[in-house]
Amino acid sequence: MSITCPDCHAELEPQNGVAHCDRCNKDIPLEARCPECHKPLQVLKACGAVDYFCQHGHGLISKKRVEFVPV
Ligand SMILES: [Zn+2]
Numbered sequence: 001m002s003i004t005c006p007d008c009h010a011e012l013e014p015q016n017g018v019a020h021c022d023r024c025n026k027d028i029p030l031e032a033r034c035p036e037c038h039k040p041l042q043v044l045k046a047c048g049a050v051d052y053f054c055q056h057g058h059g060l061i062s063k064k065r066v067e068f069v070p071v
């Protein structure tokens with residue numbers, strides 16, 4: 001899935017919870033959401049790795065399945 005820059009509408013690749021727009025030269029903070037219930041996920045950071053956990057019964061969500069939305 002992809003993110004669109006709110007300013008110039010360029011397609012951005014989300015990486016580690018932010019999307020960087022080269023055209024605007026800024027970082028857009030993203031919120032991770034559960035693909036099942038669309039509620040914000042708890043972000044668990046450990047040793048440089050990031051895990052996403054749904055507190056509404058869906059458990060750990062793999063990074064590929066996380067929905068990122070601009071905050
Ligand atoms: Zn932009």
Ligand SMILES: [Zn+2]
Binds near residue numbers: 058
């Ligand atoms: Zn969920």
